[in-house]
Amino acid sequence: MADTNNERLSEQLPTRYGDIEVPPRPPENQPIYEPPVHEIPDISEYDLPYIQSQVQEELEARFGSEVKLQRPPDHIDSDYAVRLFKPLAEAGPEVVNQKINELTASLSDESVVKGLSLESPYLNIRLSPEVVGTSVIRTIEALGEKYGSFNAGDGATVIFDTSSPNIAKQMTVAHLRSTVIGEALGRLYQNCGYRVIRDNHLGDWGSQFGILGHAYELWGDQVPELRDGGDPIKGLLELYVRINSEIEDEEAVSETGSELRRKGLEWFGKLERGDPKARELWRWALDISMVEAGQIYKRLGSNFEYILGESEYVQMLPQIVEALKGVGLASKDDLDRVVVGFDENSNIKSLPIQKSDGTSLYATRDLATLAARSVWFKPEKVIYVVGGEQKHYFQQVFETFNRYSDAVGETPPETEHVYFGMVKLPEGKMSTRKGNVIFLEDVLDEAVARARKIVQEHAGESSVEFSEAEIDKIAEDVGVGAVVYSELRQGRTRGIEFKWDEVLSFKGNSGPYLQYTNARINAIFRKLEEGQEIDFDTPFKISDDLEAKLALKLGELPEAIQDAVTKNEPSLLSEYLYGLCSAFNSFYKNNPVLSAEDPQVRTSRLRLCLATTTVLRRGMYLLGIPIPEKM
RNA sequence: GCGCCCGUAGCUCAGCGGAUAGAGUACUUGGCUUCGAACCAAGUGGUCGGGGGUUCGAAUCCCUCCGGGCGUACCA
Numbered sequence: 001m002a003d004t005n006n007e008r009l010s011e012q013l014p015t016r017y018g019d020i021e022v023p024p025r026p027p028e029n030q031p032i033y034e035p036p037v038h039e040i041p042d043i044s045e046y047d048l049p050y051i052q053s054q055v056q057e058e059l060e061a062r063f064g065s066e067v068k069l070q071r072p073p074d075h076i077d078s079d080y081a082v083r084l085f086k087p088l089a090e091a092g093p094e095v096v097n098q099k100i101n102e103l104t105a106s107l108s109d110e111s112v113v114k115g116l117s118l119e120s121p122y123l124n125i126r127l128s129p130e131v132v133g134t135s136v137i138r139t140i141e142a143l144g145e146k147y148g149s150f151n152a153g154d155g156a157t158v159i160f161d162t163s164s165p166n167i168a169k170q171m172t173v174a175h176l177r178s179t180v181i182g183e184a185l186g187r188l189y190q191n192c193g194y195r196v197i198r199d200n201h202l203g204d205w206g207s208q209f210g211i212l213g214h215a216y217e218l219w220g221d222q223v224p225e226l227r228d229g230g231d232p233i234k235g236l237l238e239l240y241v242r243i244n245s246e247i248e249d250e251e252a253v254s255e256t257g258s259e260l261r262r263k264g265l266e267w268f269g270k271l272e273r274g275d276p277k278a279r280e281l282w283r284w285a286l287d288i289s290m291v292e293a294g295q296i297y298k299r300l301g302s303n304f305e306y307i308l309g310e311s312e313y314v315q316m317l318p319q320i321v322e323a324l325k326g327v328g329l330a331s332k333d334d335l336d337r338v339v340v341g342f343d344e345n346s347n348i349k350s351l352p353i354q355k356s357d358g359t360s361l362y363a364t365r366d367l368a369t370l371a372a373r374s375v376w377f378k379p380e381k382v383i384y385v386v387g388g389e390q391k392h393y394f395q396q397v398f399e400t401f402n403r404y405s406d407a408v409g410e411t412p413p414e415t416e417h418v419y420f421g422m423v424k425l426p427e428g429k430m431s432t433r434k435g436n437v438i439f440l441e442d443v444l445d446e447a448v449a450r451a452r453k454i455v456q457e458h459a460g461e462s463s464v465e466f467s468e469a470e471i472d473k474i475a476e477d478v479g480v481g482a483v484v485y486s487e488l489r490q491g492r493t494r495g496i497e498f499k500w501d502e503v504l505s506f507k508g509n510s511g512p513y514l515q516y517t518n519a520r521i522n523a524i525f526r527k528l529e530e531g532q533e534i535d536f537d538t539p540f541k542i543s544d545d546l547e548a549k550l551a552l553k554l555g556e557l558p559e560a561i562q563d564a565v566t567k568n569e570p571s572l573l574s575e576y577l578y579g580l581c582s583a584f585n586s587f588y589k590n591n592p593v594l595s596a597e598d599p600q601v602r603t604s605r606l607r608l609c610l611a612t613t614t615v616l617r618r619g620m621y622l623l624g625i626p627i628p629e630k631m
Numbered sequence: 632g633c634g635c636c637c638g639u640a641g642c643u644c645a646g647c648g649g650a651u652a653g654a655g656u657a658c659u660u661g662g663c664u665u666c667g668a669a670c671c672a673a674g675u676g677g678u679c680g681g682g683g684g685u686u687c688g689a690a691u692c693c694c695u696c697c698g699g700g701c702g703u704a705c706c707a
Contacts, residue, residue: 073650083649085687122650166707203707265705310707337705347634355705362707389701391635421636422701429700454669464667478669489655490644494637495700501656502643507669508655509644516669524666575645578654589662589671609666631669 017371018408019323023315025376029200029307037193040149046558047135051112055080055125058106062099063087069125078117078124079552085121093120133551134540140554140611141536148557148618152565153194156380159373159413160186160196163302164386166203167289167309168212168236169432171296171440173498174387174423180487181420182385183302183624184570191622192565197377202309204286205365210268211261212236213281215243232288237432244433265357272314272359286311296440299480301624313368317360320368321353327407329400340400351396363397370401374413381414383568388419388493418568421495438498447504448479454506455631464523464630477626478512479504485511488570488623509578511625514616517581519631521613524593524606534606541604546587550608553583557615561622570623577619584612 015022043049052069059067059082072081087096100116100123107113112135114128140147162182165175186198216239220226225235243260250258271278286309297304321338324330330340330353338354353364373382384394394417405412424430430437452475459466466474486503489510490496506512542548560576563569593609596602620627 070649074653075651081650085649089687119650164707206707208706335705339705349634349703352705357705359705361705387701388636390707392702393707419636424700458667458669494644497643499643505643505656510655510669512669516667520667520670527666571645575654582654585670586672588666592665594666630667 015375017375018404018410019326020316020319020368020371022372022375026306026308026312029304032195032197032305033190034195035151035153035155035190035193037151037153037155040146040151040193041143043150043152043558043562046150046555047132047139048552048555049559051127051132052080054110055107055113058103062103072122072124076122076124077126079127080125081122082125083121084118084123088121127552129542129548129551130540132555133542133548136551136555137540137607137611140614141607144614145618147614148561148622149191149193150558150562151193152562153189153192155193155195157195157197157377158189159377159379159382160189160198160385161201161382162186162198162385163297163304164201164203165289165293166208166432168209168233168285169240169289170233170237171293172430172432172437173440173443174430174437176440176443176483177420177423177487177492177496178385178387179297179300179302180484180624181418181492181570183300184488184573184622185383185385185418185565185568186303187622187624188561188565188570188573191561197305197379198303199306199308199373200304201369202286202307202311204282204289204309205272205311205314205360206362207265207268207359208240209282209285210266210271211243211247211264212240212285213271213278214260214264214267215239216281217267218243233292236285237435241433241435265355265359269357269359272317282311292441296444299444299476300484301480301626308369310362310365310369313365313372314360316368316372317364320364320371323408324353324367324400324404327404329403329407340396342396342399348395348399349392351400363393363400366397367401367404370397370412370415374410379413381416384415384417386417386419388421391417391419416568418492420492423496423498425498443483443503444480446479446500447483448475450504451475451478451482451506451512454478458631466630470630474628474631477628478506478515478631481511481515481625482506483511484623484625485514485574488574491571492569512631514577514581514620514625515628515631517584518613518616518620518627519629520588521584521609521616522629524609525613527594528606534610535603536607538600538603540607541600543591543601543604546583546590547605547608550580550583550587550612553580554608554611554615556580557619560619573619573623577616577623580612580615580619584616 044053056069059069063084066086067082067084069080069082072078084096097118100118104116112128112131114126117124160182163175163179165171182198186196190196219239219242223235223238225231225238243264247258247261250260267278271282321330324340325338330338333339336356337352340351340353342348342350351363352361353367355361370382373379386394398415401415402412422429425436425438427436452471455466455471455474455478459471482505483503486505542551556576560573564572587608591605593602593605596605617627
C-alpha cells in the first residue's frame with residue numbers, strides 16, 4: 001500500500017527535460033494495452049518465413065550470399081524463385097545443374113519442397129501444398145486469434161500522434177485519413193509486441209481560435225444555430241467562415257492589413273494569458289466539439305489512450321522559448337519574433353517559435369509536447385500521422401528538438417513523420433474557411449444509407465433472414481467498413497481526390513467484399529449441424545489447385561503484417577486480405593464444402609473455411625473494419 | 632525561383648533493376664433446382680507523360696523537358 005502511494009507520489013512530481021519543467025502527466029483516456037510479448041512467437045517461427053530461411057540457407061551454401069529468394073510473377077506456376085544470372089554466367093550451366101541436383105536431394109529431406117526446375121535464368125521452387133498447407137492450417141488452429149501476432153517490439157513504447165482535429169469545427173473527410181491510418185497502425189504495432197499510445201493531439205489552441213473567439217463576441221448573437229436547440233458547431237463554423245471571408249476582403253483593399261485579424265490575434269493573446277471570459281468560451285467550444293467528435297470516433301472504432309490537445313502544454317510554452325534561447329538555438333529576429341535558425345545550406349528554413357506579441361505558435365506547442373511525451377512515456381519512437389504538406393515543418397521541429405536534446409544531454413525518442421497525401425475535392429483543395437468541405441458525418445451517414453438500401457434488397461431475395469434490428473446494425477457496419485477500407489486501400493503517400501462513388505464502393509476491392517466473404521463462411525458454420533464437430537485428427541487433404549492456393553495464402557498473413565508495420569503502410573495488409581478473399585471465393589465457388597461426399601475432403605474444406613475466417617477476422621480487426629456476422 | 636511529391640488501361644490504383652507490366656471499376660459475354668450472385672469465370676483495353684543516358688536487362692536508376700499537386704506564414 002505504501003509502495004503504491006509512493007509510486008503515485010513520485011509520478012505526480014514535476015520532472016524535467018533539459019531545462020524544461022514538465023508538469024504531471026494528465027489522466028489517460030483509456031488503458032494502455034500491454035502486449036503479451038512472451039506469449040507470442042517470433043516471426044521466424046511461422047511456417048512460410050521458416051521455410052524461406054531454410055531454403056535461403058541451402059541456396060547460399062551453394063550459390064553464395066548474393067542469391068535471393070523472391071516471389072515469381074503471377075503467370076509462373078511456382079511459389080518461390082531465385083535468379084541465377086551470375087552463377088550461370090560465371091560457373092556455367094553444367095555446374096549450376098549439378099548444384100541444383102544436390103539441392104534437390106538436400107531439400108527433399110524436408111519434404112516441404114515439391115520440386116525445383118531451372119527455367120534459365122530462374123530456378124523455380126514449388127512447395128508441397130499438402131505438407132505446407134497442413135502445417136499452416138495447424139498453426140492457425142493452434143494460435144487462433146493470436147495467429148499473425150509476433151514479437152518485434154518487445155514491449156517498447158510507440159506514440160502515435162493521430163487524428164488531431166481542430167475544435168470548434170466539424171470533422172471533414174480530411175481528418176479521416178489520419179484517424180483511420182493511425183488506428184490501423186496502432187493495432188498493427190500492438191500486434192507486433194509494441195506498447196502503443198495513440199494520442200489525439202487536438203488542435204485546440206492557436207491564432208485561428210482567437211479569430212473565432214473574436215467573431216463570436218462580435219456576431220455570436222446573430223447566429224440562429226447558436227441559440228437553444230441549434231447545432232452550435234455549425235454556428236461556430238458559420239462564424240469562422242464569415243470572419244475569414246471579411247478578413248480576406250479587408251486585406252484585399254488595405255495595405256496595413258486586416259483590423260479583424262489584429263483583433264483576433266489580440267483575443268488569442270487574452271486566451272493564452274488566461275483571461276477568464278476567453279477561457280470560458282474556449283472551454284465550451286472544446287466540450288461541444290469533443291461530444292461531436294466522440295460520436296464519430298465511436299462509429300469508426302477509434303481508440304485513443306490519451307487525448308491531450310495543444311492546450312495541455314500552455315504552461316510550458318514560455319520555458320520552451322527560454323530553454324531554446326538558453327542553449328543558443330533560438331534568438332530574437334529583426335521583427336521581434338523568436339526564431340530557431342538553421343544552416344543556410346541545410347534546406348531547412350528558420351522556425352519561428354514566438355510571435356512579436358509574445359504568443360505561441362504551432363511549433364512551440366509541438367516542441368513542448370515532444371518534451372512532455374519524452375518524460376511521461378519514455379517512448380522509443382513518436383510517429384506523427386499527419387498530412388504530407390507538413391513535411392518541411394516536421395523536419396524543422398524534429399531537428400530543433402534533437403539539437404536541443406543534444407545540447408542538454410538528453411536522449412530524444414526517434415521521431416518519424418508518417419505522412420499521407422492530401423484529400424481534395426474534384427473542385428480543388430478543401431477549405432473550412434471557404435466552406436468548401438465534405439463533413440465526415442455526412443460521408444458516414446450516406447454510406448450507411450446506401451448500405452441499408454442494399455441490405456434491404458438482399459433481405460427480400462436471399463435465403464438469409466434479417467430482422468429490422470439486424471438491418472440497422474449491418475448497414476452501419478457495411479457503410480463504415482466501406483469508408484474505412486477506401487482510406488486504407490491505396491498507398492498512404494498518394495493524394496486522394498474524394499469521389500463519392502469510390503468511397504462508397506460496395507463491390508470488387510472494397511470493405512464489403514471482405515465482410516461478405518466472412519459472412520459466407522459464417523453461413524457455412526451456421527448450417528453445420530449440432531454434433532457435427534470438425535474432426536481435427538483426420539489428415540488434412542488438398543484436393544485441387546484452388547485449395548492449394550488458399551492454403552498457402554493463409555500462411556502469408558504474418559509477412560503481410562510485417563511489411564505493413566515496417567513500412568507503416570496499412571494498405572499492404574488490405575491488399576493481402578483482398579487476395580485472400582479472392583482465393584477463398586474462387587475455392588468456394590467450385591468446391592462444395594458441406595455437401596462434399598468424401599468425409600476427409602469435407603473435413604479438410606471445413607478446416608480451410610475455419611482458417612480463412614480466423615485470418616480474415618484478424619486482418620479486418622487490425623485494419624479497423626467492422627465484422628458483421630451476416631449481411 | 633528553390634525544395635518535396637506525383638504523371639502506368641476510359642476512370643481509380645498496384646508494381647519501383649530482372650520472366651508475357653497487374654488489380655478494381657467501366658464495357659461485352661457466360662454462370663444461381665448444389666454451402667449467400669455484395670460472388671465466380673472469360674474477353675476488349677497499355678509505344679508505363681516526352682526525349683536522352685547508365686545497364687546483359689529500365690515503368691523502376693541518372694539527366695532534361697512537359698504537365699499536375701504541396702511547401703517555402705508572426706496559419707495549423
